[in-house]
Amino acid sequence: MKCSYCNRDAVYLQRYSGKHFCKRHFISFFEKKVRGTIKKHRMIETGDVVAIALSGGKDSTTLTHFLIENYSGRRDLDFFAITIDEGIANYRHKTVEVAKEVTRELGIDHYVVSVEKNFGATLDEIVKFGKKSPCAYCGVFRKYLLNRTARELSATKLATAHNLDDESQTILMNFINADIDRLARLIPQREQEDLVMRIKPFREVYEREVVIYGMLKGYKLIFDECPYSELPMRATVRDFLYEFERERPGRKISILRSLEKLSECLKITNPQIDLNNCEICGEPTSQKVCQACKFVKELREEIKIEHCRSLVYEKV
Amino acid sequence: MKCSYCNRDAVYLQRYSGKHFCKRHFISFFEKKVRGTIKKHRMIETGDVVAIALSGGKDSTTLTHFLIENYSGRRDLDFFAITIDEGIANYRHKTVEVAKEVTRELGIDHYVVSVEKNFGATLDEIVKFGKKSPCAYCGVFRKYLLNRTARELSATKLATAHNLDDESQTILMNFINADIDRLARLIPQREQEDLVMRIKPFREVYEREVVIYGMLKGYKLIFDECPYSELPMRATVRDFLYEFERERPGRKISILRSLEKLSECLKITNPQIDLNNCEICGEPTSQKVCQACKFVKELREEIKIEHCRSLVYEKV
Incomplete structure (x- = not known):
């Protein structure tokens, strides 16, 4: 053709x-x-210091290249990368090394933040004794460290590599679960103190398109999957959307549009609440105690784990 | 067990x-x-004359038995059945006969309304020459005749046998298609002149439960499927929900709850519009000309079809 x-x-x-x-x-x-998505949602504006969440996987590697190659010519912007090392044997070590290669090649600052050094236990240890799913712990501790590192290093935005497939899965899952509060939180939010605003430049392109772009540009991409990756519900939704998209191309875009059409009314019925500072660690939370501190409290009965008092990170 | x-x-x-x-x-x-669903949504109230849409299939047969056996003892209520004969060879004739048996057994009034006698062509003829899917024509002409017959026979409510499976499929399909207007229309609507209020007593029970109930009660149920039944998109959604429900029982109920949670805000952003009377036939419509009259106009170039002027129905 x-x-x-x-x-x-x-x-x-x-x-x-x-x-x-x-x-x-x-x-x-x-x-x-x-670039159109970034402009339309004002993801990157003059004066921004953008922290890029770089795991070393295919999506975030492509995102890092994309942002640096398209925006680092602008003197009014600054970029650096953060990699969270959760402590997952036979997996994370390799992607951290890839991430380091990426930032070395691009010449940007890069910080590696270890769950073990900050909380006293690796994800592997936590999973062994915790009652929740690996992804539940990983999500909370990773977001905690990403936000805190980005903020302490003066970032104004935190960019993640979520693509259209991720977004449409999350939207549909929340809709199916009648979790309208979480659905409302997927609408771009106003700025909140202590919480670095998250941006998703790839949210309107398919995962396949991200990968093809990365490969055509000649980036070194790795396709390793996290050994804990299971998420049965997300997998069912993912397979359904795959099938559906195959039969009726564009349905994933429709789902994103559904959320946009509902966003005005969700803002009225589910207004964004003001965040508090966690009573234990001071990080922003909608509760009295943040989820990371709740997990630490639960897990302390089983393993040696501690609150992350002052942040530890390694500059590459 | x-x-x-x-x-x-x-x-x-x-x-x-x-x-x-x-x-x-x-x-x-x-x-x-x-009975709880009916009470909660005030589906049946004192003084109501309820027209039951009885196709003769398993769901509507069970609904007719259910309503008569549970409510006909009340002197402040009245019930009758309407069957639409769309004109589908090797299918509808049999279900019409079953419907007649049901109403004879229950001793209620019953009216059979033929698409051919009212529009001059059977669905089989329409489908042969029309450009739309069979279900598009059937849905419009059936709803037209159901509403008009119910109204001319002084019904205050029109009961259909839609169950939880139907409702959750429709909700999810509209959400996936970003069709928020149609989603809003699934919320119980206020009364409108000339439009008989539709009620769905089975909307909170599974299709399987309707069938089991009907069989345990000893009703004669037939499981014939309409030969035109295809609806590829609905089938994909149906299969997905089947799989999903199997893995995580109760997801269909969640979807119904999602709509309920969104209903307050949908009422604000998508208020129910006042209906007009169709310029051609006078039936209620949100447009200037109703969809049935639009179809008649399109089809007139291909086949002999006419506007339904005065309604023709056969009392069984």
């Missing part, structure tokens, strides 16, 4: 639009699309 | 509650549940 825009061979068929793209036109489409 | 309420053998495991039911306790659960 030929490209819909020129005479070159196509490398990608975008099913929802019916368009074929050659390498050059796909790269150009992708960059225009993501 | 034994019943969770007595010492008898269980005939049904309700997966979302983990409860086992013997025949007697299942019947008692089902009747309490549906």
